[in-house]
Amino acid sequence: MPSPAQAPLQPEDRATRLLRRLGPRRQAILFAAGAAILLVNVAILAWTSQQSQSQSQWASHSLEVQNKLSDLLLLLRTAESEQRAYILLSARTAYRTSYLEAAKEIPDKVAEVRSMTADNPSQQARLAELEPIIQEKLEDLAIKVRLLDGGDMASAISLLSQDKGRELMTAIKERVAHICAVEQRLLATRSEDSTRASRQLLFVGMADSFAILLLGWLAISFSLRTTQSLEAAKAALEAKVEERVAELREANDELQSFAYIVGHDLRAPLVNIMGFTSELQTLRDAIFKQLAQAGEASNGKGFDDKAAEAEFDEAIGFIKAATVKMERLISAVLAISRTGKRELKPENLDMSALVNGVVATLAHEAQAVEAEIEVGTLPPVHCDRLAVEQVFANLLDNAIKYLRPGVPGRIRITGYAASGRVIYEVQDNGRGIAEADQRRVFELFRRAGAQDQRGEGIGLAHVRALVRRLGGSIKLASTLHGGSTFKVVLPCACAEQ
Amino acid sequence: MTPVTIIMIEDDGGHARLIEKNVRAAGITNGITAFTDGASALRHLLGPDESGRISAGLALLILLDLNLPDMDGVDILRRLKENVHLRRTPVVILTTTDDEREVRRCYDLGCNVYITKPVDYARFATAVRQLGLFFSVIQVPEAP
Numbered sequence: 001m002p003s004p005a006q007a008p009l010q011p012e013d014r015a016t017r018l019l020r021r022l023g024p025r026r027q028a029i030l031f032a033a034g035a036a037i038l039l040v041n042v043a044i045l046a047w048t049s050q051q052s053q054s055q056s057q058w059a060s061h062s063l064e065v066q067n068k069l070s071d072l073l074l075l076l077r078t079a080e081s082e083q084r085a086y087i088l089l090s091a092r093t094a095y096r097t098s099y100l101e102a103a104k105e106i107p108d109k110v111a112e113v114r115s116m117t118a119d120n121p122s123q124q125a126r127l128a129e130l131e132p133i134i135q136e137k138l139e140d141l142a143i144k145v146r147l148l149d150g151g152d153m154a155s156a157i158s159l160l161s162q163d164k165g166r167e168l169m170t171a172i173k174e175r176v177a178h179i180c181a182v183e184q185r186l187l188a189t190r191s192e193d194s195t196r197a198s199r200q201l202l203f204v205g206m207a208d209s210f211a212i213l214l215l216g217w218l219a220i221s222f223s224l225r226t227t228q229s230l231e232a233a234k235a236a237l238e239a240k241v242e243e244r245v246a247e248l249r250e251a252n253d254e255l256q257s258f259a260y261i262v263g264h265d266l267r268a269p270l271v272n273i274m275g276f277t278s279e280l281q282t283l284r285d286a287i288f289k290q291l292a293q294a295g296e297a298s299n300g301k302g303f304d305d306k307a308a309e310a311e312f313d314e315a316i317g318f319i320k321a322a323t324v325k326m327e328r329l330i331s332a333v334l335a336i337s338r339t340g341k342r343e344l345k346p347e348n349l350d351m352s353a354l355v356n357g358v359v360a361t362l363a364h365e366a367q368a369v370e371a372e373i374e375v376g377t378l379p380p381v382h383c384d385r386l387a388v389e390q391v392f393a394n395l396l397d398n399a400i401k402y403l404r405p406g407v408p409g410r411i412r413i414t415g416y417a418a419s420g421r422v423i424y425e426v427q428d429n430g431r432g433i434a435e436a437d438q439r440r441v442f443e444l445f446r447r448a449g450a451q452d453q454r455g456e457g458i459g460l461a462h463v464r465a466l467v468r469r470l471g472g473s474i475k476l477a478s479t480l481h482g483g484s485t486f487k488v489v490l491p492c493a494c495a496e497q
Numbered sequence: 498m499t500p501v502t503i504i505m506i507e508d509d510g511g512h513a514r515l516i517e518k519n520v521r522a523a524g525i526t527n528g529i530t531a532f533t534d535g536a537s538a539l540r541h542l543l544g545p546d547e548s549g550r551i552s553a554g555l556a557l558l559i560l561l562d563l564n565l566p567d568m569d570g571v572d573i574l575r576r577l578k579e580n581v582h583l584r585r586t587p588v589v590i591l592t593t594t595d596d597e598r599e600v601r602r603c604y605d606l607g608c609n610v611y612i613t614k615p616v617d618y619a620r621f622a623t624a625v626r627q628l629g630l631f632f633s634v635i636q637v638p639e640a641p
Contacts (some may be wrong), residue, residue, distance in 0.1 A: 260596075264564065270616050271576045272511030278618040279518070327616045338596075 023336075030222070034076070034215045041208040050203040055194035062187035062249065065116050065123075069176050072109040076137065076172060078102040080165065084140045086155045087148050099145065103138055110134060113179075123182060130175040137168040252340070259337035263330050270330070274323045281316055288312075332458040336444070336465055341429050344384040346494045351378035351424070354385070355413050358392045365400050369411030378415035379422045383494040387466045392426070394459040399428040401453045404481065421472075422490050429483040438476050470494045501637045504530045505560040506538040506589075507572065510550050512614070516560070516591065523629025527558075535568035539576060549582035549640075556637045557583075561608075563592040563599070576595060580606040582640045589628065618623060 086092065110131060117123040147156040291305045352375060359366075359373050366373055374395070381388070396411065403409040406430060413430035415424040433441055436449035444461040467474045471491045478484035503520070507513040520529070532538035542559075544551030559577065563570030569591065577583045587609040595613040603611050612628065615621045623628050 197567065267614075267616055268509055268512070268564065271593070271614055271618075272509065272515070272622060274616060274618040275515040275621060278622075279515075314501050323616075330616075 002183050017080055030215055030219045034212060034219075037208055037211050037215070041204070044204045044208075045201065048204070052194050052197045052201070055190055055197060059187055059190045059194065061116070062183045062190060062210055065113060065183045066180050066187075068113045068116060069180050070107060071485055072106065072113065072134075073173065073176050075102050075106050076169070077108065077111055077133070079138070079141055080169065084160065087144060087153070087160055096145065099141070103141065106134065106138060117179075120186075123179060126179050126182070128174065130172065130179070131276075131352060133168060133171050133175065137165070137172060140165055140168060199302075256337050256340040260341070263334040263337065266326075266330050268321055273319070274327075277316060277319050277323065284309075284312060284316070314463075328456050329344070332444070332456050336457070336462055339387075339390075339462065340466055340469060342386075344387065344494065345385055346382050349381050349383055349385060349388060349420075351380055351388075351415065354378075354389060355392050355424075358389055358396060359413075361393070362396055362400060369400060369403055369409060371400050371403060373411045374413070376412065376414040378413065379417040379426060379493060381422045381490055381494070383470055383490060387470055388490075391466050391488060392465050394422075394463045395426045395488075398459055399426060399430060399484075401455075402449070402484075403428070403430045417492065420492050422492055424488045424490075425485055426488070427483065427485040432480045432482045432484050433476065433478040434480040435478075438478060441476070442474070498559040501526045501527050501556045501558050501632070503527055503558050503560060504538065504542065505529055506530045506535065506565070506570070507531065507560070507562045508533045508565050509562070512562070514558050515618075515621065515638050516625050519582075519625035520632070522622070523633070524625040525629045525632050527632070535565045535570070539573060542577065543580065544580070549580040552586075553582050554641075556639050557586045558632060558635070558637055559586060559588045561588055561592075563594050564588060571599075571606065574603060574606050574608055585638045586640060587635065587637060591625075593627070612639055 079099050079102035082102060084093050086095035089095065110127070114124070114127050117127065144156045144159050147153075147159065159203055288305065288309050291308075355375050355378060359375060362373075392413075396413075400409065401412045409428065409430065411426070411428045413424065413426050414424060415421075431446050431449060440446045441448050442460050442464045443457075445457040446461075447455060447457040464474055467488060467490070471494055473489050474486060475487045475489070477487065503525075505513060505516065507516065513533070517529055517531075523611075530541070532541065532639045539547075542552055543549045561573060561619045565573075570590070574588060574590070577586065577588060584607070588607070589606065589612065590603050590608050591614060593614050594607050600611050610628075610631070612624055615624060
């Protein structure tokens with residue numbers, strides 16, 4: 001397999017590297033970038049929409065100014081024609097009133113236009129030019145009306161026929177048209193601005209969307225890559241764990257079959273030792289009988305056959321005791337190795353009933369030492385019946401065996417379930433185990449305290465092997481002379497094998 | 498009826514001697530041919546051509562230990578039970594192995610009696626002597 005450093009750098013690899021270089025904070029960075037873009041987006045949208053609103057406001061403002069100007073022209077024309085009708089149609093007061101109304105409104109209109117264009121100095125200048133002409137025009141109209149009011153109809157008519165009124169009107173019309181045109185231009189620019197603003201908005205929106213899409217793509221490809229590499233790592237790890245478990249299992253199996261084979265192979269010579277020792281013992285009687293007879297004949301010179309017989313018996317006795325002990329030890333090794341080989345058959349166990357059953361088998365022993373055994377309500381477990389029975393039989397047997405002399409035995413079995421496990425406690429008020437011995441007692445062939453009871457130091461080693469095989473653990477809390485509590489922790493459902 | 502010959506396949510000389518002593522103690526006077534490894538025992542029983550014809554017409558009783566130095570006693574049992582001339586010959590397994598699966602396997606292969614050697618000599622002696630009594634009443638067919 002070529003090392004990654006030697007492999008040519010693919011564009012994809014480069015992207016991956018870039019992403020990897022971003023480090024573990026890359027997701028946060030992407031998120032922050034996305035959030036920032038969104039924020040900018042919102043700000044730009046708000047600004048642009050406000051902008052376009054004011055643009056359209058300005059556009060409608062221009063239109064309004066134009067409207068006011070045409071109103072003004074209309075008023076001027078109305079005033080002029082009403083005044084003319086008043087003069088020509090021999091002083092009919094209805095025309096005069098109409099004229100007065102129109103004339104009175106004109107300065108107001110002018111003022112309105114002025115205030116509306118207050119933001120625009122050039123338009124103000126143009127208005128300033130226009131206003132005296134309008135003033136003059138109004139003055140011109142007023143003179144004629146005053147003449148007629150004074151009864152001088154002829155002068156009024158002659159003034160009408162002069163060109164001054166028309167000239168003034170033309171001048172006014174020109175200027176108003178000019179101001180209107182300027183507003184029109186303004187309107188055009190403003191609507192152009194508005195269009196540009198909305199176009200900008202569109203571009204910004206598109207750019208933003210693109211950026212967000214890009215970020216999204218990055219984030220997705222990222223998490224895909226991360227997931228892929230995580231999955232690959234997980235698969236590799238699982239394979240490794242499986243491999244290790246298989247190796248351990250193999251080692252364990254080997255150890256177990258080792259114990260088994262050693263046990264058996266040690267048995268074979270033991271059969272011989274015991275067998276021929278017995279044969280020797282049978283021979284012994286014949287030999288010493290013979291010796292006794294011979295001794296009598298030779299009258300006991302030098303050889304004390306009685307002493308020899310005693311020594312012979314002592315030697316044979318030691319050999320026999322040793323072989324018996326060795327046989328028990330080998331049987332223990334075989335029993336424990338058999339525990340490891342036996343197939344577990346998990347079933348639902350009513351633990352209260354099971355422990356009460358175990359207690360019943362030990363009732364005789366308990367009664368002999370006047371020990372009281374109390375079984376609480378125990379949580380059920382899905383486990384191998386025989387193994388669990390052996391565990392409790394051993395623990396209870398120990399509790400009964402190692403009571404404090406002179407103290408009535410009280411043994412309690414309690415239990416509870418907690419987070420997928422069941423915990424059973426076997427508590428006694430017996431002699432207890434010194435802290436220094438608390439580890440040793442679980443070891444094979446090791447015992448603690450006064451050696452006044454028969455035993456090989458197998459029980460607790462066997463219990464621990466069983467509990468471990470069931471996927472659980474066993475703990476001991478004890479003080480010397482203060483009783484012991486063995487805590488058995490088992491999974492709610494023991495493994496099939 | 499030809500007298501039954503006991504073929505003892507046992508690698509441990511001590512065991513062989515103890516077995517013989519106790520068989521004799523049970524009053525069995527039949528000839529005992531002892532082998533200390535599987536190969537030579539098979540050679541004797543099956544002959545150089547491995548057909549087993551060499552044993553045809555003989556009344557045999559085979560006492561077999563499973564833990565042999567050169568081969569698995571179970572394989573010897575299988576070879577004997579597969580052989581047309583020897584398959585009816587009674588085979589007594591007398592071994593230290595007391596594994597349940599091993600016992601079952603031997604019976605599946607056609608062993609007639611399976612006895613675990615007790616370490617305790619008194620029990621060992623009793624077992625072998627009882628086996629001897631069994632030999633005295635058992636009907637052993639002649640190998641065809």
